[in-house]
Amino acid sequence: MSLAPQFQHRNLPQHVADHIVLLIAAGELTPGERVFEKDICERLNVSRIPVREAFRLLQAQGVIRGEPNRGSFVTELGSEQIAEMMEVRIVVERIAGRHVIRRSKGDPAILDAVRRCMDALHRAIRNNDRLEYCQADLAFHSTIIELADSPILQPIWESLSRGILVYLMQERRLEESYDRSISDHERLIALLATGDSKGYEAEIGRHVMAPAHFEAAPL
Amino acid sequence: MSLAPQFQHRNLPQHVADHIVLLIAAGELTPGERVFEKDICERLNVSRIPVREAFRLLQAQGVIRGEPNRGSFVTELGSEQIAEMMEVRIVVERIAGRHVIRRSKGDPAILDAVRRCMDALHRAIRNNDRLEYCQADLAFHSTIIELADSPILQPIWESLSRGILVYLMQERRLEESYDRSISDHERLIALLATGDSKGYEAEIGRHVMAPAHFEAAPL
DNA sequence: TGCCATAATAATGTATACATTATGACACTA
DNA sequence: TAGTGTCATAATGTATACATTATTATGGCA
Numbered sequence: 001m002s003l004a005p006q007f008q009h010r011n012l013p014q015h016v017a018d019h020i021v022l023l024i025a026a027g028e029l030t031p032g033e034r035v036f037e038k039d040i041c042e043r044l045n046v047s048r049i050p051v052r053e054a055f056r057l058l059q060a061q062g063v064i065r066g067e068p069n070r071g072s073f074v075t076e077l078g079s080e081q082i083a084e085m086m087e088v089r090i091v092v093e094r095i096a097g098r099h100v101i102r103r104s105k106g107d108p109a110i111l112d113a114v115r116r117c118m119d120a121l122h123r124a125i126r127n128n129d130r131l132e133y134c135q136a137d138l139a140f141h142s143t144i145i146e147l148a149d150s151p152i153l154q155p156i157w158e159s160l161s162r163g164i165l166v167y168l169m170q171e172r173r174l175e176e177s178y179d180r181s182i183s184d185h186e187r188l189i190a191l192l193a194t195g196d197s198k199g200y201e202a203e204i205g206r207h208v209m210a211p212a213h214f215e216a217a218p219l
Numbered sequence: 220m221s222l223a224p225q226f227q228h229r230n231l232p233q234h235v236a237d238h239i240v241l242l243i244a245a246g247e248l249t250p251g252e253r254v255f256e257k258d259i260c261e262r263l264n265v266s267r268i269p270v271r272e273a274f275r276l277l278q279a280q281g282v283i284r285g286e287p288n289r290g291s292f293v294t295e296l297g298s299e300q301i302a303e304m305m306e307v308r309i310v311v312e313r314i315a316g317r318h319v320i321r322r323s324k325g326d327p328a329i330l331d332a333v334r335r336c337m338d339a340l341h342r343a344i345r346n347n348d349r350l351e352y353c354q355a356d357l358a359f360h361s362t363i364i365e366l367a368d369s370p371i372l373q374p375i376w377e378s379l380s381r382g383i384l385v386y387l388m389q390e391r392r393l394e395e396s397y398d399r400s401i402s403d404h405e406r407l408i409a410l411l412a413t414g415d416s417k418g419y420e421a422e423i424g425r426h427v428m429a430p431a432h433f434e435a436a437p438l
Numbered sequence: 439t440g441c442c443a444t445a446a447t448a449a450t451g452t453a454t455a456c457a458t459t460a461t462g463a464c465a466c467t468a
Numbered sequence: 469t470a471g472t473g474t475c476a477t478a479a480t481g482t483a484t485a486c487a488t489t490a491t492t493a494t495g496g497c498a
Contacts, residue, residue: 068450
């Protein structure tokens with residue numbers, strides 16, 4: 001294995017899966033397009049086994065769709081799917097918020113992990129780096145899910161966040177929402193810190209639906 | 220490969236994954252227990268590659284938890300996790316219901332697939348076979364999700380349904396709810412057929428929460 | 439010219455073999 | 469005896485090689 005040293009000790013299939021999502025987010029792999037194992041192998045200079053395992057991860061997360069003996073294809077997400085994604089996301093984040101608030105009452109220090117995410121968010125905005133910003137935004141929410149420590153929410157969030165990253169990256173006028181993003185996240189932290197469950201649930205709904213670049217869910 | 224002929228043309232990692240879930244549901248693998256690749260290999264008489272790919276599928280679905288270089292462990296689900304699962308499930312099934320109703324207005328025949336699931340449910344009850352019943356129950360809901368044809372809902376449902384199967388199988392007094400189960404499902408079909416979105420969304424909530432064997436979500 | 443059968447190619451699917459890492463036993467030492 | 473270091477074992481992680489399946493190109497035939 002001749003992988004770059006910084007990845008030596010990381011989980012290889014997981015890393016490959018992350019990389020494939022980045023390729024999709026960057027537009028190097030387009031929705032509907034077929035993904036070839038060999039192609040990914042050569043890009044990352046690894047054998048087919050970890051790549052195939054990454055494919056299974058992404059398949060279970062809905063990022064790619066696998067047809068037996070016929071290859072894998074990047075899932076296509078229309079505005080309707082984005083709306084669904086956000087609808088489920090809100091529920092997941094609400095449940096997670098309740099858990100984190102309950103846990104933080106016993107140990108307020110756990111919220112520090114969330115606060116630290118704000119630094120990354122500010123840094124990304126200073127660098128005016130879309131990808132860095134999207135990842136920092138998602139890291140904020142991922143941290144909360146992790147703190148909720150739920151074996152149910154975790155995999156669902158991982159699945160959702162894949163799609164959200166791709167969606168955010170292709171969103172026009174993303175930069176215009178930087179200011180609002182900061183204040184939204186600050187407010188979310190404050191609600192967690194004060195233990196205002198109801199307030200947090202309402203605010204998460206607003207925060208997620210704020211862009212409303214996607215169409216509302218059909219009746 | 221010396222697998223039984225009936226599985227020759229099925230997706231092997233998928234089949235292995237299903238089998239592992241059955242082992243958990245049957246109690247042959249207990250929550251928290253470590254799952255060895257070799258053990259599964261010998262049980263199903265396949266090599267490690269499809270087994271490892273099945274592990275990745277189940278890992279992304281939250282059925283097992285993998286620790287790098289240290290193996291995989293069956294996820295433990297307490298009553299709190301069951302409650303979360305059902306809370307997310309309701310949202311997923313509500314969204315799916317809306318889609319199916321919309322689609323069925325253009326082609327009412329698609330609901331026949333759901334109606335056919337009732338036969339399997341009746342048969343399972345006649346046979347008084349718990350596993351067959353649980354699978355038929357889940358097949359009913361899986362069919363609706365499939366009809367909704369959503370690349371977002373599908374993987375989330377697959378993840379949820381794994382846990383639901385395990386939960387149902389370990390549920391005492393499951394047999395007592397057979398009658399109610401039939402009437403519930405009949406009612407759900409009727410609501411889909413009449414295109415009553417609101418009614419369906421309410422009924423799904425009742426149906427899922429009916430057992431209430433799990434504790435309510437914490438405040 | 440259009441259609442079908444067949445072979446060549448290239449992909450996915452699986453098995454075997456090797457490399458690396460964790461774990462437990464055991465002896466050695468303080 | 470408690471602690472520690474080393475080695476043996478067994479698991480996971482990865483690479484290579486082979487098998488199977490799908491696709492495409494090609495050539496024969498109507």
